[in-house]
Amino acid sequence: MNEDNYLNAGFSLRSWFFTTDHKRIAILYFASLIFFFFVGGAAATAIRIELATPQADLVSSDMYNRLFTMHGIIMVWFFLIPSIPNTLGNFMVPLMIGARDLAFPRLNLLSWYLFMLGGGVTLFAILAGGVDTGWTFYTPFSTLYSNSYVTVAVTGVFVSGFSSILTGLNFIVTIHRLRAPGLTWYRLPLFIWSLYATSVILVLATPVLAMTLVLIAVERLLGVGIFDPRIGGDPLLFQHLFWFYSHPAVYIMILPGMGVINELVSCFSRKAVFGYKFVAWASLAIAAIGFLVWGHHMFVAGQSLLASLVFSFMSFIVAVPSAIKVFNWTATLHKGSIHFDAPMLYALAFIGLFTIGGLTGLFLACLAFDVHATDTYFVVAHFHYIMVGGMVTAYFGGLHYWWPKITGRLYSEYWARTAAVLIFFGFNLTFFPQFVLGAEGMPRRYHVYPPEFQVWNVLSSGGAVILAVAYLMPMFYLGYSLFFGRRAPANPWNAPGLEWQTPSPPPEYNFDTQPVVTRPPYQYSPDFEAEPQNA
Amino acid sequence: MPEAKAFASQFVSSQHRDETAELGMWVFIATEVLLFGGLILGYFVYRHAYPAAFAAASRHTDIVIGAANTAILLTSSFLVACAVDAFSAETRKICVALLSGAIVLGLTFVVLKSIEYSDEYREHLIPGIDFNFDAALTNGAQLFFVFYFVATALHALHMLVGVALLAVLATLTYRLPSSRHRAALHSGALYWHFVDVVWIFLFALIYLPGRSS
Numbered sequence: 001m002n003e004d005n006y007l008n009a010g011f012s013l014r015s016w017f018f019t020t021d022h023k024r025i026a027i028l029y030f031a032s033l034i035f036f037f038f039v040g041g042a043a044a045t046a047i048r049i050e051l052a053t054p055q056a057d058l059v060s061s062d063m064y065n066r067l068f069t070m071h072g073i074i075m076v077w078f079f080l081i082p083s084i085p086n087t088l089g090n091f092m093v094p095l096m097i098g099a100r101d102l103a104f105p106r107l108n109l110l111s112w113y114l115f116m117l118g119g120g121v122t123l124f125a126i127l128a129g130g131v132d133t134g135w136t137f138y139t140p141f142s143t144l145y146s147n148s149y150v151t152v153a154v155t156g157v158f159v160s161g162f163s164s165i166l167t168g169l170n171f172i173v174t175i176h177r178l179r180a181p182g183l184t185w186y187r188l189p190l191f192i193w194s195l196y197a198t199s200v201i202l203v204l205a206t207p208v209l210a211m212t213l214v215l216i217a218v219e220r221l222l223g224v225g226i227f228d229p230r231i232g233g234d235p236l237l238f239q240h241l242f243w244f245y246s247h248p249a250v251y252i253m254i255l256p257g258m259g260v261i262n263e264l265v266s267c268f269s270r271k272a273v274f275g276y277k278f279v280a281w282a283s284l285a286i287a288a289i290g291f292l293v294w295g296h297h298m299f300v301a302g303q304s305l306l307a308s309l310v311f312s313f314m315s316f317i318v319a320v321p322s323a324i325k326v327f328n329w330t331a332t333l334h335k336g337s338i339h340f341d342a343p344m345l346y347a348l349a350f351i352g353l354f355t356i357g358g359l360t361g362l363f364l365a366c367l368a369f370d371v372h373a374t375d376t377y378f379v380v381a382h383f384h385y386i387m388v389g390g391m392v393t394a395y396f397g398g399l400h401y402w403w404p405k406i407t408g409r410l411y412s413e414y415w416a417r418t419a420a421v422l423i424f425f426g427f428n429l430t431f432f433p434q435f436v437l438g439a440e441g442m443p444r445r446y447h448v449y450p451p452e453f454q455v456w457n458v459l460s461s462g463g464a465v466i467l468a469v470a471y472l473m474p475m476f477y478l479g480y481s482l483f484f485g486r487r488a489p490a491n492p493w494n495a496p497g498l499e500w501q502t503p504s505p506p507p508e509y510n511f512d513t514q515p516v517v518t519r520p521p522y523q524y525s526p527d528f529e530a531e532p533q534n535a
Numbered sequence: 536m537p538e539a540k541a542f543a544s545q546f547v548s549s550q551h552r553d554e555t556a557e558l559g560m561w562v563f564i565a566t567e568v569l570l571f572g573g574l575i576l577g578y579f580v581y582r583h584a585y586p587a588a589f590a591a592a593s594r595h596t597d598i599v600i601g602a603a604n605t606a607i608l609l610t611s612s613f614l615v616a617c618a619v620d621a622f623s624a625e626t627r628k629i630c631v632a633l634l635s636g637a638i639v640l641g642l643t644f645v646v647l648k649s650i651e652y653s654d655e656y657r658e659h660l661i662p663g664i665d666f667n668f669d670a671a672l673t674n675g676a677q678l679f680f681v682f683y684f685v686a687t688a689l690h691a692l693h694m695l696v697g698v699a700l701l702a703v704l705a706t707l708t709y710r711l712p713s714s715r716h717r718a719a720l721h722s723g724a725l726y727w728h729f730v731d732v733v734w735i736f737l738f739a740l741i742y743l744p745g746r747s748s
Binding site for chain 2: 104165170172176178222225241
């Protein structure tokens, strides 16, 4: 273990809470996200317990509305959106591009404080009585009728939006300006490409959400506003503005995961990612086309048929770059020297689950089918396959892959593999039955249902128990490794990325000498010896 | 001109640092464009739906103050541009004077804007507070004025941030003009010009409809 590293550079609270070191800020984010993951997870647990029986036995309808709203708001804005970018990204971007820090370290710290402030305000709204609008805050319910804490919750989300924007800004500028000598764009790891695409979305989409939330708050406070149908306002305009942010935000919630998968698949196949340039540009294509598909959330909301057709078509188009990625990962596996280490198990789980989530997304992009499936559990299952099966799995995979680098410790491979397999089975058992439920017509957001649906709901709730246990397991074996794990070498996976060329955990300024890059990424080969690239 | 003491370790030179800071400001402006963009989209949707009400409501705005404010902002932007040009150890007093002029103009803008707000309050044009308008057009006019108040208040907030920024830059320039402050002034000026451009759009959308015929 490197004796002079960022973890023992200071032990005071001040050295953590006023740090500008991107690695320490990543740890701050990591700790906060664990907390929010459990808050959101607690709501999900209550929902699944309630849905185990057809009648209402745990909560009232009103309480149920507040539960799924809390689950959505917390998981989307306070876990998924910051998950990979602000923890793994914050930690790894400077290391992977051979920089000493992000371009604006103080903005990075400010971003964490804004995130915590936004999270605090939102938690207050939940504790004070909750919000019952669903995470989408649809008008006129959120503006005219709801008597829950909409304004407070909207304020919390608004504040956390600035944290997203600052992170995106920081990444864009850092990736443009701080790459090591010789690290051209086509030599960047694909994780960096996907975070770049994510950052573009963060910077360009989040302000529209901010504006929309301001308009909701104004409407609630003044009693009159631009979405108010009583004065000719159009609630549909709210949906357009909201989804103009929130659909690209879906890609904020998957692109970083795809980026992690590139690193994992190539490392544990000991091969360069197949079709590097296609994968790199697919990230940007997803970011760009992702801005043009928002109307597919509104097929039955009353938009014109022409608009629906165009949005449907664009939604099929955006699947093309996603499919390119899946094909290229598969081609990377082909004739690779595959190692089933825990991160690879997560990566393979991601590819399978993302494919199911993506293909069912094509069903939903289809106008005729979507009319049948709108607001059913089919939609719920679809986006959970992407966000939980995809993003959360990738997050765990990346966490395991870089854990030795971040903490300087090795975790128990046995337990890590067990957890990965359990997550895969638990996830499928939880969410696959929901496809069936949705296809049979069970609507989302109700806590009572006809008894015919009980079998599938019990399967789903049973799966959720396995999933919950599997998600808790890393807390124990990763936590154990922090104190009792074996010391990690600088490059436990024998990988060529720059982040592995510095000791584990990295020194405070990342690299003792400025690395110089002379070759493309992913130079794995059977006789490859990881050698320092800073000759 | 004394060189700033040091640059943070992630940069290779002070020039590298300054160029990075400027790129940061451009990205920030991109995010701001989308912030106002969402609002302006809403405006267009309703202006398309209620053209008569929007024209009538626009005629109730104060074109004199609006035009004066436009002239004031354009002049202030000119002064800021000159201040960037005048940034050097020898001419720092000119630079500070130009920045102070821009600050005074910026504050004048905000004062005129608040006079306009109070006039609108007296004329019952604030939605939600005793709004009173030609009955046939009252709904569309309310939509117009919601947009008007949100957009101009948001813009005024940006003005106040800009004034504070210019004040800090003027102080720094007066004390010790270094190459680092030149870069900061450059980014601050970009922001000021951006806020100016936003106003030009708002001016056209708020004051001009219904006045051409």
